[in-house]
Amino acid sequence: MSPASSAATIEEVAAAAGVSRSTVSRVVNGSPAVSPAAVAAVNDAIARLNYVPNRAARTLASRTTNAIALVVPEDPTRFFGDPFFATIVGGIYRRLAETPYVLNVFLASDDSGEKATAYLRGGNVDGALIVSHHARDGFVARIADAVPVVFAGRPTQPEIAQRAHYVDVDNVLGGRLGAGSLIDAGRTRIATIAGPADMPPGIDRLIGFEAALSDAGLEAAGIAVGDFSEASGAAAMRELLASGREIDAVFAANDLMARGAMSVLSETGRSVPADISVVGFDDSVIATQVTPRPTSVRQPSFEQGELMVEVLLGLIAEEAPERVTIVDPELVVRDSVAR
Amino acid sequence: MSPASSAATIEEVAAAAGVSRSTVSRVVNGSPAVSPAAVAAVNDAIARLNYVPNRAARTLASRTTNAIALVVPEDPTRFFGDPFFATIVGGIYRRLAETPYVLNVFLASDDSGEKATAYLRGGNVDGALIVSHHARDGFVARIADAVPVVFAGRPTQPEIAQRAHYVDVDNVLGGRLGAGSLIDAGRTRIATIAGPADMPPGIDRLIGFEAALSDAGLEAAGIAVGDFSEASGAAAMRELLASGREIDAVFAANDLMARGAMSVLSETGRSVPADISVVGFDDSVIATQVTPRPTSVRQPSFEQGELMVEVLLGLIAEEAPERVTIVDPELVVRDSVAR
DNA sequence: TTGTAAGCGTTATCAA
DNA sequence: TTGATAACGCTTACAA
Numbered sequence: 001m002s003p004a005s006s007a008a009t010i011e012e013v014a015a016a017a018g019v020s021r022s023t024v025s026r027v028v029n030g031s032p033a034v035s036p037a038a039v040a041a042v043n044d045a046i047a048r049l050n051y052v053p054n055r056a057a058r059t060l061a062s063r064t065t066n067a068i069a070l071v072v073p074e075d076p077t078r079f080f081g082d083p084f085f086a087t088i089v090g091g092i093y094r095r096l097a098e099t100p101y102v103l104n105v106f107l108a109s110d111d112s113g114e115k116a117t118a119y120l121r122g123g124n125v126d127g128a129l130i131v132s133h134h135a136r137d138g139f140v141a142r143i144a145d146a147v148p149v150v151f152a153g154r155p156t157q158p159e160i161a162q163r164a165h166y167v168d169v170d171n172v173l174g175g176r177l178g179a180g181s182l183i184d185a186g187r188t189r190i191a192t193i194a195g196p197a198d199m200p201p202g203i204d205r206l207i208g209f210e211a212a213l214s215d216a217g218l219e220a221a222g223i224a225v226g227d228f229s230e231a232s233g234a235a236a237m238r239e240l241l242a243s244g245r246e247i248d249a250v251f252a253a254n255d256l257m258a259r260g261a262m263s264v265l266s267e268t269g270r271s272v273p274a275d276i277s278v279v280g281f282d283d284s285v286i287a288t289q290v291t292p293r294p295t296s297v298r299q300p301s302f303e304q305g306e307l308m309v310e311v312l313l314g315l316i317a318e319e320a321p322e323r324v325t326i327v328d329p330e331l332v333v334r335d336s337v338a339r
Numbered sequence: 340m341s342p343a344s345s346a347a348t349i350e351e352v353a354a355a356a357g358v359s360r361s362t363v364s365r366v367v368n369g370s371p372a373v374s375p376a377a378v379a380a381v382n383d384a385i386a387r388l389n390y391v392p393n394r395a396a397r398t399l400a401s402r403t404t405n406a407i408a409l410v411v412p413e414d415p416t417r418f419f420g421d422p423f424f425a426t427i428v429g430g431i432y433r434r435l436a437e438t439p440y441v442l443n444v445f446l447a448s449d450d451s452g453e454k455a456t457a458y459l460r461g462g463n464v465d466g467a468l469i470v471s472h473h474a475r476d477g478f479v480a481r482i483a484d485a486v487p488v489v490f491a492g493r494p495t496q497p498e499i500a501q502r503a504h505y506v507d508v509d510n511v512l513g514g515r516l517g518a519g520s521l522i523d524a525g526r527t528r529i530a531t532i533a534g535p536a537d538m539p540p541g542i543d544r545l546i547g548f549e550a551a552l553s554d555a556g557l558e559a560a561g562i563a564v565g566d567f568s569e570a571s572g573a574a575a576m577r578e579l580l581a582s583g584r585e586i587d588a589v590f591a592a593n594d595l596m597a598r599g600a601m602s603v604l605s606e607t608g609r610s611v612p613a614d615i616s617v618v619g620f621d622d623s624v625i626a627t628q629v630t631p632r633p634t635s636v637r638q639p640s641f642e643q644g645e646l647m648v649e650v651l652l653g654l655i656a657e658e659a660p661e662r663v664t665i666v667d668p669e670l671v672v673r674d675s676v677a678r
Numbered sequence: 679t680t681g682t683a684a685g686c687g688t689t690a691t692c693a694a
Numbered sequence: 695t696t697g698a699t700a701a702c703g704c705t706t707a708c709a710a
Contacts, residue, residue, distance in 0.1 A: 028704095359696070377695080393687050
């Protein structure tokens with residue numbers, strides 16, 4: 001109430017309630033072994049004094065922080081610009097809201113993770129969630145041997161992926177779904193704008209794409225590589241067009257690149273889907289902001305976020321949760337495929 | 340190094356270096372009053388033992404956390420979907436990267452801020468930055484009497500705004516700039532899609548808009564109100580068109596609404612800017628993703644974020660920084676105005 | 679059911 | 695320049 005009312009301590013609450021520190025602690029932590037009378041007195045004192053437990057003291061004494069870190073090795077522009085992050089973080093927050101845990105967010109691109117690493121190793125969180133498009137960053141390894149860690153997606157480095165806990169989308173299936181929808185629509189000259197070759201989603205979606213084509217007796221009408229940004233999608237589309245090969249469909253490894261591709265298509269006077277079908281990946285809000293609205297492979301990112309928290313909580317509780325959790329993508333059909 | 344190497348303590352470092360706890364503490368905190376020999380021995384021991392100071396202990400003893408909170412009373416979708424947040428948070432991170440502070444992010448819409456409030460009042464941060472489109476949320480008041488607080492934008496509630504520290508954009512000037520560009524282009528039947536009447540940016544931009552029109556001897560050709568979302572911009576545009584009044588220009592209080600308006604214009608066969616000029620606000624990435632690219636009033640949000648940190652650090656250091664900091668918007672001219 | 683007392687890992691005060 | 699020695703606010707055996 002009063003402007004600078006420095007928080008009351010447990011000691012003061014105990015005095016006000018006429019009990020000992022321990023009893024206050026028990027009440028605060030919901031121990032059943034307290035008499036109703038004591039509970040009432042303590043709660044009353046807590047309310048009167050506006051008491052909030054000091055977290056540092058609690059952490060120090062209990063060796064647990066009730067905080068988990070969300071580490072994102074990306075710069076803010078990237079982090080905020082990509083709807084994938086929005087959705088997965090939404091799932092993380094949702095699941096976390098049911099727990100006493102708070103989330104500490106680290107956008108760790110700038111300082112190469114030094115500050116984040118020191119923070120995590122300083123015993124400030126009980127665990128960490130790592131979300132990135134390129135988890136190649138070396139410092140994640142140092143985080144992982146300080147606290148339990150769960151990754152969004154299979155980590156890039158094999159030696160980490162083999163031991164790490166992660167929640168991944170079946171990207172190979174996703175690639176198959178994307179290509180499959182194009183094949184089913186009767187397209188035969190199908191190109192792809194793939195993600196980077198050093199990133200599992202990039203790799204896996206391409207594998208799925210090629211597998212689906214191969215199953216159908218087709219061959220890719222072109223493979224261009226982007227970096228998941230809109231500009232790279234546009235550049236890749238230009239490259240595909242410039243190759244001279246005939247193309248009647250494009251599968252882009254994410255919606256941002258699909259959008260870049262679609263603007264190039266539109267600029268060069270090609271109609272979607274009449275001339276060229278386009279399928280994206282992510283089913284992000286982007287997919288509803290473009291005309292025609294692109295068919296897209298939906299990743300259950302929200303669910304992925306929730307599951308990451310689930311696994312991490314299991315890890316923290318030492319319940320030995322499944323090391324690898326896979327969620328299935330699904331095709332969301334819109335207007336950019338059918339002839 | 341070893342998998343579960345529970346962090347070394349200052350005690351162990353002291354033993355390894357053959358000095359006392361105090362000396363280690365001095366070295367870690369950069370005190371000048373330590374002999375070079377001791378410094379060397381301690382640093383060596385720190386490196387060998389891989390020592391990282393325990394933050395909880397430090398916080399408890401020093402009564403300072405080296406952490407600040409970013410409180411955003413919005414749901415994740417909103418937070419991540421609006422480029423304004425991306426930019427301002429970018430500025431915040433940038434300025435913070437130069438300091439030892441870490442940032443704790445609270446997306447506090449879900450639990451009505453209970454968890455966030457308890458966290459902040461539990462002495463876990465040295466200060467808080469509050470960023471939102473609608474800072475009407477009552478709990479900010481409770482935060483403000485626990486730790487120093489800096490707001491992005493003038494708080495909605497007058498009794499808070501009168502005493503709070505904030506960094507605001509001159510929205511009245513922004514409204515003037517937007518309307519002015521339309522007037523300068525020779526438009527005379529200018530409508531506006533305003534922001535909510537209970538939010539300072541909504542109010543101020545409308546005031547600026549009307550002032551500019553009035554100065555030019557004009558009257559608004561229609562005022563529709565949106566909520567800063569794209570859908571609301573579209574609805575407002577339909578409303579304006581349905582009013583039957585002739586309109587040759589629209590000033591939207593943000594880019595998202597401008598985009599919504601532009602799609603309606605396009606759907607109804609109107610050409611921008613030939614038939615109707617459009618000016619947005621924010622100069623967000625959105626402004627470069629639409630065709631034609633809309634002229635927009637640029638808010639220096641990145642700078643605003645940096646300044647917020649600046650002011651908060653001043654507050655924490657008890658340097659009595661300026662209570663109100665105003666940054667000026669500027670017009671970014673693109674293709675959506677000129678006839 | 680309650681209280682006592684011993685930490686948790688730092689910083690900070692004071693002497694030396 | 696260094697080292698004891700109290701805090702810091704809480705949890706948690708252990709006793710009662």
